Amino acid sequence: xxxxxxxxxAAAGVDAQLALIRAHPELAGKAMVDNSLTxxxxxxxxxxxxxxxxxxxxxxxxxxxxxxxxxxxFPFILAVxxxxxxxxxxxxxxxxFARRLDNHPDFEVAECLRNIHRIVEIRxxxxxxxxxxxxxxxxxxxxxxxxxxxxxYAEKGQLTVTYxxxxxxxCAQRISSNMRDAGFDEVHIDAVGNVVGRYKADxxxxxxxxxxxxxxxxxxxxxxxxxxxxxxxxxxxxELSRRGKRLPFDFEVIAFAEEEGQRYKATFLGxxxxxGQFNQxxxxxxxxxxxxxxxxxxxAGLCIDDIPKLKRNPADYLGFVExxxxxxxxxxxxxxxxxxxxxxxxxxxxxxxxxGMASHAGTxxxxxxxxxxxxxxxxxxxxxxxxxxxGDSVGTIGICTVPGGSTNVVPGRCQFTLDLRAPxxxxxxxxxxxxxxxxxxxxxxxxxxxxxxxxxxxxxAPSAPAWQQRxxxxxxxxxxxxxxxxxxxGHDAMKLHEVMPQAMLFVRxxxxxxxxxxxxxxxxxDMQLAVEAFMALLENLAAESA
Numbered sequence: 001x002x003x004x005x006x007x008x009x010a011a012a013g014v015d016a017q018l019a020l021i022r023a024h025p026e027l028a029g030k031a032m033v034d035n036s037l038t039x040x041x042x043x044x045x046x047x048x049x050x051x052x053x054x055x056x057x058x059x060x061x062x063x064x065x066x067x068x069x070x071x072x073x074f075p076f077i078l079a080v081x082x083x084x085x086x087x088x089x090x091x092x093x094x095x096x097f098a099r100r101l102d103n104h105p106d107f108e109v110a111e112c113l114r115n116i117h118r119i120v121e122i123r124x125x126x127x128x129x130x131x132x133x134x135x136x137x138x139x140x141x142x143x144x145x146x147x148x149x150x151x152x153y154a155e156k157g158q159l160t161v162t163y164x165x166x167x168x169x170x171c172a173q174r175i176s177s178n179m180r181d182a183g184f185d186e187v188h189i190d191a192v193g194n195v196v197g198r199y200k201a202d203x204x205x206x207x208x209x210x211x212x213x214x215x216x217x218x219x220x221x222x223x224x225x226x227x228x229x230x231x232x233x234x235x236x237x238x239e240l241s242r243r244g245k246r247l248p249f250d251f252e253v254i255a256f257a258e259e260e261g262q263r264y265k266a267t268f269l270g271x272x273x274x275x276g277q278f279n280q281x282x283x284x285x286x287x288x289x290x291x292x293x294x295x296x297x298x299x300a301g302l303c304i305d306d307i308p309k310l311k312r313n314p315a316d317y318l319g320f321v322e323x324x325x326x327x328x329x330x331x332x333x334x335x336x337x338x339x340x341x342x343x344x345x346x347x348x349x350x351x352x353x354x355x356g357m358a359s360h361a362g363t364x365x366x367x368x369x370x371x372x373x374x375x376x377x378x379x380x381x382x383x384x385x386x387x388x389x390x391g392d393s394v395g396t397i398g399i400c401t402v403p404g405g406s407t408n409v410v411p412g413r414c415q416f417t418l419d420l421r422a423p424x425x426x427x428x429x430x431x432x433x434x435x436x437x438x439x440x441x442x443x444x445x446x447x448x449x450x451x452x453x454x455x456x457x458x459x460x461a462p463s464a465p466a467w468q469q470r471x472x473x474x475x476x477x478x479x480x481x482x483x484x485x486x487x488x489x490g491h492d493a494m495k496l497h498e499v500m501p502q503a504m505l506f507v508r509x510x511x512x513x514x515x516x517x518x519x520x521x522x523x524x525x526d527m528q529l530a531v532e533a534f535m536a537l538l539e540n541l542a543a544e545s546a
Contacts, residue, residue: 026076085136162216163216182237209251213229221518226256232530278310331506340483341487461493470537
């Protein structure tokens, strides 16, 4: 019903959509003051504290209302009961209001419609007496875990959890406690800091289904990247335990200790150790404070000698599945809560330099210049066009600098990075070939030289067809339309892919799907659907194994 209502609005046309948006009352506006709001709107604005604003808060909201209407020609719409359904704070509302004033008008129309969909979802839940109990559980676990943050960030209200800091170790202890409370039979922290929970099968010597994701974060990151993939399957175990139900296979949920590469240069420490890819040389890497990884592990009480013992025997496993927030705008733009991952993109990164001739900006004629920065600008435009040819390839110049540059000097050098990704290796490699060839052509034409150095290369990880189909059957059983998509980001599933079949499920993010950002968010209703999809996968797999 929720999706059908979304579809009706999508098909109604722009004029009808704008008319619906304009029919909404302003937040803390005239309708609230003269008590002409509907009962639902009164309840929602009251829960958010908008009926009890200070004079300063009320004046700020009125100013925002006026500025917003002037820019867009319609009222600001926000689902004030928020992603948990219990209400946003006035500070959250005012901050969101101010932030959205900077949006492009077309984007803001879409954002208003998305908030209307969320309001409808919450009100349908109320009318049908539906509560996302397991989604709320996942939400609450994540909020509690987000209380732990590294020094220098915690004081600013920012979330940063890097490998084996005090905050990281506190996270491991909290996850361990949550696992025990959820009903796991075995819980322990292994030699690299992974938190490993096992829900035992209904029979001896059963194979194992592995799942999980990482609990470390980028600096000033979001609450859901990685962590969603830990707590969704934990909620499944909580529900199985509540029902007193066992599966015909062991269910292993792993909170991987490290994936982001924030404190040390090495990445995928948690999942890599499970496939025997922990490089002992990493132990001598130092963080920004000069603390080696070995010292950090010893301080955390981890037994380095036991790391080789973490390697799993793939023959003991059915496969690996992972739930992850999308980290992109696709699902939210098409108004779908779940997406089926077809492949994790393969990627290659380069550190490049274009060398020309530095010269006087005032005396060097335009047709006599050997401008390194303009050469890089030209390859940047080509990269944008070339990646778009494939539809699902992506290319990025994330860093571009002119060393020692001056306002009045034609750039003689320009250093830049290339990040090229595609759902399969041949597609990626074809794009790499074209981009490097075009770089060479541009430099030759402009009288420039260039260098390139590969700094990272990762193979694509296509989903195992049988496991992708299991996710598809699970999502389809919920009445959610199937949407298949590649993952542009790397995940722990990439490592497990090297030794066993894997497949992933994406969950829609809010705020245009932004990730690696404090605005990263999703709703308890979408998390409920993720839990229900995972439960369906487990039940279907149990039926296959019977």
